[in-house]
Amino acid sequence: MSEFNVxxxxxxxxxxxxxxxxxxxIYFDNGATSQKPKPVIERISSYYTHENSNVHxxxxxxxxxxxxxxxxxxxxxxxxxxxPRSQEVIFTKxxxxxxxxxxxxxxETLKPGDEVLISGMEHHSNIVPWQMLCExxxxxxxxxxxxxxxxxxxxxxxxxxxxxTKLLSIIHISNTLGTINPVEYLIGKAHQVxxxxxxxxxxxxxxxxxxxxxxxxxxxxxxxxxxFGPTGIGIxxxxxxxxxxxxxxxGGGDMIDQVSFEKTTYNGLPLKFEAGTPNISGAIALGxxxxxxTSIDLxxxxxxxHTLGTYLRARMREIPGVRFIGEAxxxxxxxxxxxxxxxxxxxxxxxxxxxxxxxxxxxxxxxLMKQFNIPGTVRASLAFYNTxxxxxxxxxxxxxxxxxxx
Amino acid sequence: xxxxxxxxxxxxxxxxxxxxxWMEKYEYIIDLGxxxxxxxxxxxxxxxxxxxxxSRVWVASEMTDTHLVFTADSDAIITKGIISLLIRxxxxxxxxxxxxxxxxFIGKIGLQEHLSPTxxxxxxxxxxxxxxxxxxxxxx
Numbered sequence: 001m002s003e004f005n006v007x008x009x010x011x012x013x014x015x016x017x018x019x020x021x022x023x024x025x026i027y028f029d030n031g032a033t034s035q036k037p038k039p040v041i042e043r044i045s046s047y048y049t050h051e052n053s054n055v056h057x058x059x060x061x062x063x064x065x066x067x068x069x070x071x072x073x074x075x076x077x078x079x080x081x082x083x084p085r086s087q088e089v090i091f092t093k094x095x096x097x098x099x100x101x102x103x104x105x106x107x108e109t110l111k112p113g114d115e116v117l118i119s120g121m122e123h124h125s126n127i128v129p130w131q132m133l134c135e136x137x138x139x140x141x142x143x144x145x146x147x148x149x150x151x152x153x154x155x156x157x158x159x160x161x162x163x164x165t166k167l168l169s170i171i172h173i174s175n176t177l178g179t180i181n182p183v184e185y186l187i188g189k190a191h192q193v194x195x196x197x198x199x200x201x202x203x204x205x206x207x208x209x210x211x212x213x214x215x216x217x218x219x220x221x222x223x224x225x226x227x228f229g230p231t232g233i234g235i236x237x238x239x240x241x242x243x244x245x246x247x248x249x250x251g252g253g254d255m256i257d258q259v260s261f262e263k264t265t266y267n268g269l270p271l272k273f274e275a276g277t278p279n280i281s282g283a284i285a286l287g288x289x290x291x292x293x294t295s296i297d298l299x300x301x302x303x304x305x306h307t308l309g310t311y312l313r314a315r316m317r318e319i320p321g322v323r324f325i326g327e328a329x330x331x332x333x334x335x336x337x338x339x340x341x342x343x344x345x346x347x348x349x350x351x352x353x354x355x356x357x358x359x360x361x362x363x364x365x366x367x368l369m370k371q372f373n374i375p376g377t378v379r380a381s382l383a384f385y386n387t388x389x390x391x392x393x394x395x396x397x398x399x400x401x402x403x404x405x406x
Numbered sequence: 407x408x409x410x411x412x413x414x415x416x417x418x419x420x421x422x423x424x425x426x427x428w429m430e431k432y433e434y435i436i437d438l439g440x441x442x443x444x445x446x447x448x449x450x451x452x453x454x455x456x457x458x459x460x461s462r463v464w465v466a467s468e469m470t471d472t473h474l475v476f477t478a479d480s481d482a483i484i485t486k487g488i489i490s491l492l493i494r495x496x497x498x499x500x501x502x503x504x505x506x507x508x509x510x511f512i513g514k515i516g517l518q519e520h521l522s523p524t525x526x527x528x529x530x531x532x533x534x535x536x537x538x539x540x541x542x543x544x545x546x
Contacts, residue, residue, distance in 0.1 A: 021428050343482035345460045350484075353428040361460050375481075376460060404433055405483055 004300025010385050012037040012292075023355025026390045031175050031334050031381030032359050033225045034206060036289075040229055043288035047281045055280055056254060056271070070280055073287025074270070080290045081220065082211040083237055087269040090243075091283045094234035095202040096125040098221035099169070101236055101273060102198055103129035105246040106167060112138030115164045117157075117195070119181075120146040120371060121174045124364040126200050130169065139166075146371060150177040150326035158189065165195040172204035176363040176379065177326025178309075178334035180204075187216055196242060202226055206383065207305060207332050209298075218242045224282060229289035233282030236273065243269055250275040301384035308382050308391065309333030315395050319402070325377045336363070336377035339398070342405050344378045350401035351378075356394055411503055414495045415511035422515040431516065432484065439486035443493065445477040456535050459528030461485040467539040473498050474540055488517070489532055496536050504540030509533060 002008070010016050013035045018025045027035060047069070053062035055070045071086075078086035092098045110116075116130045120143050134141050142160050145153040168190040173180050187197045198219040201210055205222040212220050219242070224233040248255050248266055252275035257265040266272050312335055316322055321340035338344065348360035361376040362369045369376060380394065409417070425431045445454070449466045456463045461482030468475050476497040480486040495511065496504050512518055517529070 343461055343485075345482045346484045350429070350432060353432060375462075400429070404429070404436060 002297065004297040004304055004384075006304060006385065006387055009296065009301070010387075012039075013385050014038060014041070016385060020355045020357070021353050026356040026386075026393060028380040028382060028386065028390075028394065029357040029359050030206075030383040030386075031203060031226075031363075031379060033231070034228045034383055035385070036228055036230070037292050039292045040285050040288045043285045044230065044281050047284050052281075054277055066280055069284045069287075070278070073283045076287040076290050077235060080210075080294065081205075081235075081237060082213050084213065085240055088237055088240050088243065090236040090238065090270045090273045091278050092221075092234045092236050092273075093232055093279070094223040094225070095123075095200060095221045096129075096223075096234075098219075098234055098236035099125055099198070099200065100129045101249040102169075102219050102221075102238070103133045104249045105273075106196065107133040107137055107139070108247050109245075110137050110139050110166055113164065114139045114166045115142050115162070116140070117142045117144065117160055117165050117168045117170075117190070119144040119152055119170055121150070121152070121177060121179065121365065121368050122169075122171050123175055123200070123202070124366070126169055126171060127367070140164075143367075144170075146368065149328055150174070150179050151328045152179075152181055152186075154182070154185070157186065161189060161193050161195070163193055165190065165193050167196050167198065169198040169200065171200045171202075173207065173332045173334070174326065174365075175203045175334070175381075176336050176365045176368055176377065177328065178331040178336070178381075179326055179328035180208075180330040180332060182330075183215060183217070191216070203332065203334070207302065209302070212237055224286040224289065227286075227289060228292065229286035230282045233279045233286050235286075240269060243273070248272050248275065252276045254278070305333050305382060305384045305386075308384075308386055308388065309335070311388055312380060312382065312391050312394075315391055319395070319398060325372055325374065333382035334379065335381075336379045338374065338377055339402060340406065342402065344376045346405050347378050347398070347401055350404060351394075351397055354397040354400070356397055408498055411495055411499055411507045415509070415514075418491060418495070418511050419514045428516075432487075435487035435491070436483050437487070438490045438494075439480075439483055441494075442479070442486055442490035443475075443477045443497070445479045449477070450479065456528055456531045458531045459485065463489055463528065463532060465489070465532070465535050465539070467536075469501075469543060472500055474501050474504060474543060476536060476539070485528075488529060492532055492536060496540075501540040501543035505537055505544060507537075 015035045051065045053066040055067040058064050074089050075086045078089045083089055116139055130141050144157045147153050172183055190197045196218040199217040201220050201222040206227040218239050220237040222235050225231040254271050255267050255275040257267050323338045325336040344360035348358055351358055359379045445464050445466045450464045454464045454466055461480050463480040463485055465478045476493045478489045
């Protein structure tokens with residue numbers, strides 16, 4: 001493994017050589033989705049070229065191969081997140097699907113009056129499934145407030161916890177604010193009252209080392225496409241002792257043990273939660289994404305990304321009238337901002353014309369936008385393949401845009 | 407005699423031919439926003455708001471004897487320029503001409519990317535609104 005070299009790393013991501021509107025692409029929308037390295041792209045192709053077959057039911061060679069590759073991907077991911085057993089790693093469609101799985105399955109065990117605790121900075125995918133659960137089961141949704149700096153109000157969190165709290169479902173890193181939440185503290189406190197904890201790692205799996213045993217979370221969810229893998233595949237990690245007693249989410253093939261019209265019995269983990277033919281190529285390619293991450297100097301990559309995040313914030317502070325939405329002491333390399341009274345859409349459009357991809361809007365966090373009393377933000381979200389030169393060009397492009405818009 | 411919809415479209419296409427750079431085009435679109443016949447504040451009601459845009463766009467229409475006249479506003483400057491272009495083409499025309507118009511200028515000046523249904527600035531929504539206001543005048 002050679003030391004992290006961003007120019008070398010960039011050659012692994014073919015799309016970074018693209019031009020947009022006649023300008024070299026500057027991709028600062030990694031919070032929405034990440035770009036894919038060659039080993040991931042090639043893995044999808046080689047799977048369909050050489051191995052394509054259905055998994056878990058083959059008497060034939062190809063099915064064996066596909067099953068082995070699929071299960072190997074599970075093991076790779078289990079190792080990466082330090083899950084004690086690979087059967088605790090369930091393939092889903094993505095974070096949304098993972099959270100819905102937990103909301104349904106754990107929901108079946110909850111009683112009216114039981115409480116689910118989330119925070120004011122959750123993505124809609126970690127709000128709506130719980131609201132649906134509350135409507136179905138009469139459970140109560142409680143929300144940890146967010147401070148004006150964009151951090152969790154921990155005193156309020158402590159006060160909200162009680163023996164009624166059955167589940168804390170919390171975002172690790174805010175996709176809008178970039179805030180890194182003190183999850184060790186939150187998980188420890190929640191466990192003290194006997195609550196289970198779901199950690200939404202959709203925005204942290206690609207930025208921080210994740211160790212589910214050290215974190216001691218009961219569930220961990222993330223999407224493959226945000227961690228350099230394909231879309232349509234994601235992970236639900238759950239502790240075996242927590243998942244085992246839960247009823248399955250969806251019924252169908254693969255998730256059963258015996259089916260009869262009198263009584264159907266379910267398969268064990270992980271297949272109990274993987275009804276139907278899974279996204280086989282997606283799972284295998286996600287495995288390739290994690291193999292890629294362990295093949296590079298990941299510590300160096302994360303360090304580079306941290307440097308970029310700090311540099312971005314420092315350079316952005318030079319822009320007159322800039323306002324950061326989210327000023328937590330601990331942030332990722334994601335920055336939401338507004339400049340003067342310029343509409344985020346205007347700035348986003350002009351940046352696009354200069355080859356720069358950012359996200360504008362509410363970032364699927366409408367309650368947060370309401371709290372900050374803004375219609376949306378411009379969000380730049382970086383990955384380790386970005387460079388300080390790109391940030392410099394971003395600043396120039398913002399200055400040019402602002403000149404046109406004011 | 408006022409100009410027809412297609413005459414105005416051709417005029418706009420000619421104006422945009424002067425620009426070879428995207429930023430120049432947008433500079434011009436921003437300038438056009440300043441010429442937008444503004445909707446009055448009291449008309450900025452929920453029913454005149456076009457949904458599906460990241461920015462807020464209001465459109466009002468009023469019949470003269472035979473022609474439909476549009477006013478609009480938006481909280482985003484580029485959106486304001488784009489609705490201003492649409493209104494320049496479709497305002498002061500007969501409802502029948504508005505409803506049957508084919509807005510080929512959008513593609514010719516390179517704004518077709520804004521026509522995708524998921525595009526945040528909701529050009530499709532704006533066109534639909536202008537045309538449906540025209541249609542309302544035709545269906546008593």
